[in-house]
Amino acid sequence: MIILGIFILFCFGTALGSFLNNVFIARYDPEQSLFSPAHFMGRSRCPHCKKTLSASELVPLLSFIFLRGKCASCKKKISFQYPLVEFVSGYIVAGVPFFLTKFYGISLLAFFSLAAPVWQYFFLGVWTIVFLGLLVMFLIDMKHYIIPDEFHVFFIVCGACIALIYAFHGNDFFPFRESFLQNYALILSPFQGIISRRFFGAIVGGLFFAVLFALSRGRGMGMGDIKLAVSSGVVFGWPDIGLAIFLSFIFGGIWALGLFFRGVKTMKDKVPFAPFFVCGLVATVFFGHALMSWYFSVFRL
Numbered sequence: 295m296i297i298l299g300i301f302i303l304f305c306f307g308t309a310l311g312s313f314l315n316n317v318f319i320a321r322y323d324p325e326q327s328l329f330s331p332a333h334f335m336g337r338s339r340c341p342h343c344k345k346t347l348s349a350s351e352l353v354p355l356l357s358f359i360f361l362r363g364k365c366a367s368c369k370k371k372i373s374f375q376y377p378l379v380e381f382v383s384g385y386i387v388a389g390v391p392f393f394l395t396k397f398y399g400i401s402l403l404a405f406f407s408l409a410a411p412v413w414q415y416f417f418l419g420v421w422t423i424v425f426l427g428l429l430v431m432f433l434i435d436m437k438h439y440i441i442p443d444e445f446h447v448f449f450i451v452c453g454a455c456i457a458l459i460y461a462f463h464g465n466d467f468f469p470f471r472e473s474f475l476q477n478y479a480l481i482l483s484p485f486q487g488i489i490s491r492r493f494f495g496a497i498v499g500g501l502f503f504a505v506l507f508a509l510s511r512g513r514g515m516g517m518g519d520i521k522l523a524v525s526s527g528v529v530f531g532w533p534d535i536g537l538a539i540f541l542s543f544i545f546g547g548i549w550a551l552g553l554f555f556r557g558v559k560t561m562k563d564k565v566p567f568a569p570f571f572v573c574g575l576v577a578t579v580f581f582g583h584a585l586m587s588w589y590f591s592v593f594r595l
């Protein structure tokens with residue numbers, strides 16, 4: 295039952311990834327709204343010869359494997375981004391609910407036999423689309439150096455849903471699940487309670503980037519990064535957002551070192567920050583608690 299459920303979610307996720315990739319990433323145009331109707335029009339086409347793809351060429355992952363990454367009519371190479379996004383999206387749709395049922399103490403069997411309360415599906419569903427949103431934002435920022443404003447609205451709405459559901463049903467979960475740092479959040483946060491932690495996270499995250507923005511006169515960080523810190527602060531709250539920011543600078547530093555050792559001496563004027571930030575958030579969610587226990591055991595605090 296559980297394996298079947300995960301398999302179905304994975305397949306659904308790859309199809310969703312194919313849709314997200316086509317509509318929101320490949321067709322994204324910084325001049326237009328993310329939800330511009332033009333992006334939703336028309337069937338998927340080959341990016342080279344513009345031939346409309348047939349149903350058998352649209353099967354997520356499998357089409358790419360059977361066609362060996364080439365368009366069936368013009369034989370030109372199709373970007374590896376297509377199967378990669380499909381796979382990651384499938385992994386998110388199957389993996390996030392799986393991870394979170396364990397994290398919150400929701401019965402996996404009840405969840406996959408559709409016997410869990412409706413709010414639990416909604417709760418894990420919102421978390422899942424947060425991660426899909428992070429994936430799409432990651433790729434758009436990497437390609438266009440821009441974080442469309444729609445993402446901030448999206449994250450704030452999702453964050454508010456998560457906090458409200460938790461406020462009503464948090465007692466059904468394992469203790470200390472307001473934060474992915476679990477019990478360590480008690481020492482690291484001046485506020486307890488999910489709603490005040492979310493507010494505090496949004497304010498601290500936004501202020502931190504606003505200060506960086508002012509110090510670098512808008513060259514190091516963009517306005518989009520400030521807004522992203524606020525909106526993801528609403529989703530993840532304090533102290534998670536603090537750890538995510540810290541880790542994103544470490545990832546960014548490792549990246550810069552990598553460029554340095556490969557002999558790339560001049561840094562580009564613009565470096566998209568969202569990809570590092572997304573990595574920081576993901577690391578906080580999955581490894582935040584482990585990182586904290588390691589940190590506190592090494593320094594014996």
Ligand SMILES: [Zn+2]
Nearest residue numbers: 340343365368
């Ligand atoms: Zn083609």
